[in-house]
Amino acid sequence: MTETVAQKPKRPLPKSRVMVAAQTAKVYQDAWDAKARGEKIGWSTAIFPQEICETMGIPVLYPENNAAAISAKHLGDDLIAYAEGQMRYPMNICSYARLNLALAEKIQDPAYNTADPLLPSPDFVLLANNSCTQLMKWYENLSRNLNIPIFFVDCLFNYDEEKPAAYKVTYIRKQIESYIAEMEKFSGKKFDWDKFLEVQKRSQINSKLFDDIIQLNTRVPAPVNGFDFFNYMSCLVLCRGKESTTEIFKQLKLEIEEHIANGTTSFPAKEEYRVHWEGIACWPNLGHNLKTLKNYGVNAVINGYVTAWNIVYEPGNLDSMAYAYATSSTNSLTTETIMNMRSDTIKKFDCDGMLCHVNRSCKMMTFHIFVGRNIVEEKTGVPCSNFDGDQSDSRVYSEAQFETRVQGLVEIMKENKEAKNG
Amino acid sequence: MVNLDSLFNELDTIAVNPRIALDKYLVSGKKVIGCFPIYTPEELVHAAGMIPMGLWGGQTTPSVAGQYAPIFTCSLLRSCLEFGMLGKYQGISAALMPMLCDTYRGVSGAWRVGVKDIPLIAFIHPQNRKLAASREFLAAEYGAVKTKLEAIAGHAISDAAIKNSIGVYNAHQAAIREFCEVANDHLDVVTPKIRHTVMKSSHFMEKGAHTAIVSQIIDKLKQLPIHQWKGKKVILTGITGEPDDLLDLFAENKIAVVGDDLAQESRQFRTDIPKCGGPLESLAQQWLDRTACSTVHEVNSSRGKLIVDLARKYGAQGIAICLMKFCDVEEYEYPMLVKAAEDAGIPSLSLEIDQSTMNNEQSRTKIQSFAEMI
Numbered sequence: 001m002t003e004t005v006a007q008k009p010k011r012p013l014p015k016s017r018v019m020v021a022a023q024t025a026k027v028y029q030d031a032w033d034a035k036a037r038g039e040k041i042g043w044s045t046a047i048f049p050q051e052i053c054e055t056m057g058i059p060v061l062y063p064e065n066n067a068a069a070i071s072a073k074h075l076g077d078d079l080i081a082y083a084e085g086q087m088r089y090p091m092n093i094c095s096y097a098r099l100n101l102a103l104a105e106k107i108q109d110p111a112y113n114t115a116d117p118l119l120p121s122p123d124f125v126l127l128a129n130n131s132c133t134q135l136m137k138w139y140e141n142l143s144r145n146l147n148i149p150i151f152f153v154d155c156l157f158n159y160d161e162e163k164p165a166a167y168k169v170t171y172i173r174k175q176i177e178s179y180i181a182e183m184e185k186f187s188g189k190k191f192d193w194d195k196f197l198e199v200q201k202r203s204q205i206n207s208k209l210f211d212d213i214i215q216l217n218t219r220v221p222a223p224v225n226g227f228d229f230f231n232y233m234s235c236l237v238l239c240r241g242k243e244s245t246t247e248i249f250k251q252l253k254l255e256i257e258e259h260i261a262n263g264t265t266s267f268p269a270k271e272e273y274r275v276h277w278e279g280i281a282c283w284p285n286l287g288h289n290l291k292t293l294k295n296y297g298v299n300a301v302i303n304g305y306v307t308a309w310n311i312v313y314e315p316g317n318l319d320s321m322a323y324a325y326a327t328s329s330t331n332s333l334t335t336e337t338i339m340n341m342r343s344d345t346i347k348k349f350d351c352d353g354m355l356c357h358v359n360r361s362c363k364m365m366t367f368h369i370f371v372g373r374n375i376v377e378e379k380t381g382v383p384c385s386n387f388d389g390d391q392s393d394s395r396v397y398s399e400a401q402f403e404t405r406v407q408g409l410v411e412i413m414k415e416n417k418e419a420k421n422g
Numbered sequence: 423m424v425n426l427d428s429l430f431n432e433l434d435t436i437a438v439n440p441r442i443a444l445d446k447y448l449v450s451g452k453k454v455i456g457c458f459p460i461y462t463p464e465e466l467v468h469a470a471g472m473i474p475m476g477l478w479g480g481q482t483t484p485s486v487a488g489q490y491a492p493i494f495t496c497s498l499l500r501s502c503l504e505f506g507m508l509g510k511y512q513g514i515s516a517a518l519m520p521m522l523c524d525t526y527r528g529v530s531g532a533w534r535v536g537v538k539d540i541p542l543i544a545f546i547h548p549q550n551r552k553l554a555a556s557r558e559f560l561a562a563e564y565g566a567v568k569t570k571l572e573a574i575a576g577h578a579i580s581d582a583a584i585k586n587s588i589g590v591y592n593a594h595q596a597a598i599r600e601f602c603e604v605a606n607d608h609l610d611v612v613t614p615k616i617r618h619t620v621m622k623s624s625h626f627m628e629k630g631a632h633t634a635i636v637s638q639i640i641d642k643l644k645q646l647p648i649h650q651w652k653g654k655k656v657i658l659t660g661i662t663g664e665p666d667d668l669l670d671l672f673a674e675n676k677i678a679v680v681g682d683d684l685a686q687e688s689r690q691f692r693t694d695i696p697k698c699g700g701p702l703e704s705l706a707q708q709w710l711d712r713t714a715c716s717t718v719h720e721v722n723s724s725r726g727k728l729i730v731d732l733a734r735k736y737g738a739q740g741i742a743i744c745l746m747k748f749c750d751v752e753e754y755e756y757p758m759l760v761k762a763a764e765d766a767g768i769p770s771l772s773l774e775i776d777q778s779t780m781n782n783e784q785s786r787t788k789i790q791s792f793a794e795m796i
Contacts, residue, residue: 088756088760089754089756090753092494092748093750093754129549133522133523133527133750134754137716137750137751137754137755140721140723140754141754141758144723149721152549152550153550156521156546157527159519159527159530159544170555171548171555171558175550175553334530334531335531360494363492363524363750364524366528367492367527367528367531367532370490370528370532371490371528371532374535
């Protein structure tokens, strides 16, 4: 006799999520179709000037986003093991890189279909190092292993508190100009500057819209479970310059406004505490993260990672665009700059604490936490707690440690609240 | 009369304990600028009449650096931060730091909060090196560094002074390269440790003074009869091949080091500073000319070919990959290096370089086995 266990019915996805899934599927399908037609397709780092290929109608996919999706589906471990085994990559390098370098080799076999979503093999890669230097090394390996060219926009690193000097912006702008000319030659397509302006404007509309949406979560209690924002990042990574993203964000905004009007929320418990989540998600462990936070009534109402894709500039002004790409990433700015921004956000979102993901794969984000948590604690008075994890490598995360750290943070937040309320 | 041993000892004293050199310069009234590895424009410091002094960490078990640097920080920079926080670099007027990797991005912040008495002068090399804009950018970046150094020196740094320093540095590089060639004819005298000491010590001395000693060593080596080395020979590649005990393991197993691609050693000295517009442009062009290095973006890295060519040129039977613990830029190149050696039919050996431990037992076993294999 088979015992039947009653399954808790899954909540239906909101319409905006369905739209995201459809958009993502279309981006992948467009790339596969182009590949089948013999056209060139590219892979790109997440904060690359995507406006150029968007303008030229050249399909581009994003390995960081793809690695996150594969990891969230618990399909990354075999690829990571392959990279460390057969391919000899040391286990200390970024797990997105390990996963993707293995995948790039695996998909050369047309019969390979284990990963999901599956990417077509690229004919070129687009590299911007604003998120980290490891991206540069990762893409060098892709280029070498697949024998394909790199189009590179070196975005430098803003090691001082001051804004980037004019000569730095000029260097980046000249690279974008050179990249446009090179891509024209490589693709055989003429660059349409009028269309480029439209794509830039669309990118700005989408960035602004997403920022407006994030700000809605300043309300107490928050209308959105902060983790939900992770589901919409792909819109800005994959489709920052597309109208379909505008439609998704408009729908999302409607849904949130509806929550506000009805006094409801997508957070699946009573919001006892509000925290700022620092760092990339632990994609293989999202379920456990969320379950634990829910059990303690902790809503991670905001995190710096989801806002990293807002590339704000003046359309038609390449210097302004160069400046934006040099300064948008969390990892392109000093710890002091980032942690001052985080402190402001914590105050604005009325957070009771900060939960920091010491991500084994991301050195720069980890340094921000180690060096900068004092800044946050001093400026805001809220407690910070660290836990160990990884964006893709499931071996690093410990459920017990996460639970203990959340518990410890909750205890301090509780004491603080009681003291505040007399 | 000065003999080879006393020259080697003089350099060894400095390489083992750079503080001795630092104190000597400070006592003489010189200002000293710390120079984080690698490719820091020391020539600007030299031209200002100050002493550029390399910061290469050292064997230590960090006790305070962990406050700001996670455990997976590259071993070398964790040691540097440790020494800085413990005051071991006291007396240095500022530290020049190149933003060559993610660890540098992070350590720049850690240094600012952890080592408040030594101001940081950070700068960045352009990695998209094929555009003319790269040289213009780097010349401007070096100009910004120069302005900060002038404030510390208390006077302007003239173009003539920089040109003079460029001459001193090019002459030094040539001397080191000649030493490495001559050393291979005297592998009975120039042990792996001595070869390393000669190059490492250069990071803690005024380059003209170092050139003078190296020139004497070259002269004295040339006076010796050429030695027919009967043992094995290897090439080293990586960031550093340290500590000395590790190098002694090669000697114990009758293995000589006949060439290297170490960032602390030959990588520093193989690219001359060309004449190219003004002196800042010349220094910038040197960066653009550099190849075969993990910290330099090169679409088709020539490093695999370089180490194989070195091995063939000097008759090395093996290549030892000295992998700095948690150095991601090197780790990304590891598969390429192993494959290059394999394709050339040259055995390779991977050694973990870790400044946080004195235990070389794993390396001992590996080197012993390697000696039997090659």
